[in-house]
Amino acid sequence: MNEGAGIESTQKKSLSWKGLELFPIGKVLRQYNLRKAKQDARAAMNVALLDIPQSMAYALIAGLPVQTGIFCASLSTITGPVLASSRFIMLGPSNATAVMLLSVFLSLGYSPGQALIALPLLLLLVAIFMTVGAFCKVAGITQYISKAVICGYITAAAFLIIINQLKTVCGLHVPRAATFVESLGNFSAGLGKTDTDALIVSGITLVSYLLLKRFAKGLPTIALSLVVTAVVVYVLRPYGLEPEMLSGINASSWPLTLPTFQWKEFTEIAGGALAVAFLAMLESSSIAKSLAAQAGDRIDLNQQMLSMGAATFASSLGGGMAVSGSLTRSMLNFRSKPATRMSSVFSGTILIVALFLFGDKIAYLPRAALATLVILVGISLINPEQIRLMLKTTRNDATVFLVTFVGGLILPLDTAIYLGAAISIGLFVRQAARPELREISFDEQGNLLERAPEVQKHRRPEIAIVHVEGDLFFASSDVFLDQMRHLAEHPDLRIIILRMRNARHLDATAASTMMELTRFARSKGSDLIVSGVHPELETVMRQSGLLDLIGEKNFFRYSPENPTISTRDALKRAREITGVDSADITIYTADKGKDHA
Template identity: 45%
Template structure:
């Protein structure tokens, strides 16, 4: 009986699944399990901390929590204002992130919450969408994507990738973002609205165009806010100047409400109001929000890692960047459900927390609970906070982000650093910020590749007195038919064309019969450069000449062997590096060249190798 064709297809698919798909899936599952284990997450929340908790630690944590909460309240409102969101979203994010973060964090000092960078990225990203997506309804979906990206990055140990982002890029980005923050708050200080635009130049243009609508009461209140903030900052540097200035100006402006002056105030929040949000999974939004979420996740990881490492170096306590990234992802997922905006590691609040000397990571938890309680109880009083006062304090925060010393170092250290800073800075002023940071990173990587993509190819010679050395420009070769080329640098795909052209230029000399590539200082040979060597060897073989390689390290030999290029060159023509006698392989290559040329040994003078021996009593340098 002939088996049914459908059954045969089913059996084939089953065998394919058991042979290929199932083992691959099992390996992936084991890999994910191992990655999860390496995070060292103690999901029995803060078990060790709670077991050793005491009243003294509680007092220290509450003191630090109170200080951080006082700063977080006005900062949360300010960052929400920067992002173009209702001010309570910033406080929601501060509270939720402070409660969720300690469950996973490795540092007791890093405080999670909204930051200038994440707020400006949210503002810029939505403006670049030109109103295609509603900000409030899609924000939870953006937070969901950002949180998942951070969690995936933590599981796959991607926090280490943040070290490859140049500090110059971050300085240029933050400086450009500071200008954008300041420009976007000026119209609130002057008391008139402007259309939403996405870049610094457009915002400045709209502000100038509508400047005639400025309201003098708002201008006066903005000036008063600045003076109060400055007085508090100078006279009482240890007090939270932003929070106290906002409170004092709000109290001083109470009588103005009776005169019905054109001053805009914040919207009140009903007593005990805290709405839950379920992310709306509109996949039509995915193409619009995916790039913004990845940019937010990437910059949040950079910001959190840099802050955590800075505080760890000052405190002497270890930090796990992947756990910090996981905590950020969990906090953003929680904000997607409990309300809020994108969060990262906050520089100012983390620094204040470090100064306040908390005993445990629970200080962040108490700070979050204080914020939540304050918002639930004090929400109706938001109606007494004048918008010009809050906008002025945001501008003061924006100016504090411009670090003139960092900018000077970035501009003056090297030409490459200066160019990267300028590209990032002007991109932040002229384009949306998620594009600007990508452009800055791209410029940094390209300039780095340009620097490492210039391998050094120098012709060497030898004699009995000095041994192997660089050949002078007008010096004749010891044997005209033999050329020794010292190769130094990175041999990856970016330098293949340059490497090939330089070698071919040398090989145009008609008197050359043997070329020795001395590769003891060549690194990271890849397939592209291996093909260039293969083409060179074939070209020389076709013309009756020979290519030899000396000083080949193990990685170089491994690539030549696995690619098959070693067979084109000839295994007898490749001489491995000998560690204690680094020039001995070149000596052996010269002997091989003598043999290939059919010369007697006496016709090729072999140099003396000078090797630094291990110092013993009465001994100095030994000759090989």
């Protein structure tokens, strides 16, 4: 029995607050056994072999010492599962957060030394944003951010990764820049000083990687490529090959970093910290939902966000970097079939042991070799199929993708992702806020027929049934009121029945709009009836005073046993008000066929 099946059924209650569990791993430990431990250990070993070179690569992407990536990976994989919801997500550095860190520090004009000093405070702010966001249940905002934003951001980030590592591949020491366009200019200007030794090392690494990928499938290709390159460089060193090397790591001097607080620095990096937290939330929620769906597990995104907050806090104190869910390591963990989230704890433990045993051996790795592998990772992030999907599916998706992507090339990435998210939410609100109604009548054979606009001008229905569907909130209120006022102006209209069975998200603005509509209709000699009202909508109507204005006699609740009975009773009430047994009835429904983008 795995965690998804067995742990959920435990009858023991966990410590919780505000709907979030404060020690969910306790449920795992209460049912843990040797069989599960062996299964978790196998998965952990697979992930750790990938984690070591990846973590160093992500630190290099962020412009930080390679040890910050390993410190982050080991600390976050141990602390994250204590509060996590998913048994598959492997926390640690990722491409997305690494390149965001680079962009934030470059946009602030920080040197590598300044960035390293400011990093603990930035991570502390990220941890606070994530923790507060988890308790405020903000993870739900991810449903309003389209995949086009993520696709555009990742594509732009890939270009920035590639151009920033190309200078290392060529052995150049050119000024750093916050954007792809500036970085490309600096790289082009320095090409005349290309170092031949760096290019040779890059060539050796590329050939090693391609051969291993072709003939050694299933093995840790990235790690083996670095080992092969290190051996070849060591052999060729007496013949004059002298590339720039990485610095070894002395694990015994692992730093405890306490954030230093200065108000000026705080105001400078707060915006960047919010961008990192926002991006990590988007990235991790996307991975968590995908893996949970495949495994049949349940996932609480706010719980997962809380675990990232805790892991980021540990990383801020332990000399690490920004924490997110890693797609490649999480997918490897998923395929390795861990029994519980303890596989993550084991993986972090393996990383720490490896760091103490082999940390000093990192000094044998050429910097250009790691940069070459980072470029290969960057190229793999560019997904032509996804880009084609975003550009061809809808105009909204294409707009959001292009705005985010182009913005990511010419602006700092934190600005680009805010811009993309704002466009995504704006287009969603625009579409949700423009309901369209069409008039449906019957032909002589009794078939439903959409009436032409010119016929509608002369049509004077006595009873209008309006199907209100979707989101009825502040953004849609003005348009809804205009359309309904236009309908209420028909001189022969006596009754408007709002069928609200499929209406959602009624708020104070929309309730106020419906009150205005009720008063306007009555001023024109008509009346308003509502039917199919769910309990949550009734609560808003009652608290706002709308129910009192409409009146209980004109209010009909939704019945799960008979979904149409409320409309039938509303028609009976309409006939009672009009005093006639027969009336012309026109049905208005949402026009789903139009593209309001």
